[in-house]
Amino acid sequence: MTREDVLYISDMDGTLLRGDATLSPASREKLKRMLGEGLRFTVATARSHHSALQILEGVPLNLPLIANNGLTLVAPDGHVIDRALLTPRESRLMIEAYLEAGLLPLAMVMEADGSQRVYHPPARDEYQRQYLAGRSSDPRLRETGDLYEVVEMPVVSINAKQTFAIMNPLCEKFRQAGIGCHFSEDIYTPGLWWLETGNAAGSKAARALQLKELTGAKRLVCFGDNLNDLSMMEAADVALTVDEGKAQVKALAKGVIGSHERDAVVRYIEKLWDEKESLS
Structure with a gap:
């Protein structure tokens, strides 16, 4: 060889x-x-x-x-x-769970030409406001009062970040629903964990x-x-x-x-x- x-x-x-x-x-x-x-x-x-x-x-x-x-x-x-895209059912399930947990889910939509938009709800607390402020120059970001509008779009992933104690139960819930989960600690903000979810394939x-x-x-x-x-x-x-x-x-x-x-x-x-x- x-x-x-x-x-x-x-x-x-x-x-x-x-x-x-x-x-x-x-x-x-x-x-x-x-x-x-x-x-x-x-x-x-x-x-x-x-x-x-x-x-x-x-x-x-x-x-x-x-x-x-x-x-x-x-x-x-x-x-x-x-x-690999999420189904509308999967997107709806995750959005509901993230919002109920008080999180700031980021829904990435990718068109066939590769263009991307990242939808998110309004920030609910100071951490979320700081997170979005740090990404204010990202042209993909779109704030929406109704995140459920994305469920009929080509959604690649819906992600959120918080402590292990908050994110781990959500990870288990999504996995039981057949959704692919990538769960790992953010190397740039130790103590906070990214739950990145998408099509299991x-x-x-x-x-x-x-x-x-x-x-x-x-x-x-x-x-x-x-x-x-x-x-x-x-x-x-x-x-x-x-x-x-x-x-x-x-x-x-x-x-x-x-x-x-x-x-x-x-x-x-x-x-x-x-x-x-x-x-x-």
Whole structure:
């Protein structure tokens, strides 16, 4: 097996990116070089493809990226290849549960052309007002007095963030209803947990295997750090994590490769790539 037979897929936040949610200049240049030489590499992220592509601007990805925790598969030029949508019944159930819990649900609507809108109800408390104020420049945001208006739209996900004690019962409720849930602590606001919900058919694991088949790769190597990476890492031939990875992730990973603050993912790939030898 040669180096071109390996497909590398990395999570972004907490794994490929540094703590300030940026890709280091060194990693950017190394990826540009290796991609130009034939490296098979892409990302799998909870971010929207718009956000991911902004961060990776200048990196010449040649494979689709996995966005929204696998709910969408998007070409490097922003063209949406596939999207897993919620049914109106699922959307209504989640909106009702989130609102009853006093949360600020964010309903992401994605049209076939990839354009996005994120609908939310008016803020109910100071935390929610601060959260929205911090995102006031996001052109996708739409405040609505009736969030139920989105149920007939192409909804990709409905997400909310609060403490584990508040979010965990909702996660269990949604899973029992057959809804896909990605539940993990926000690495930027420890103590608060994101519950990202969508079509159960959409996952990082399913998309990673889809790309492995699409590329004809003989080995799938995945990098992750958080709970929403577990399914993808279970699907990988080789699963690796960083120093900062969660305990559950480290227990699953074949190895810990270093800190995301020190470009561990790209340095690991570069070492194997530059050996230019067949891989056992």
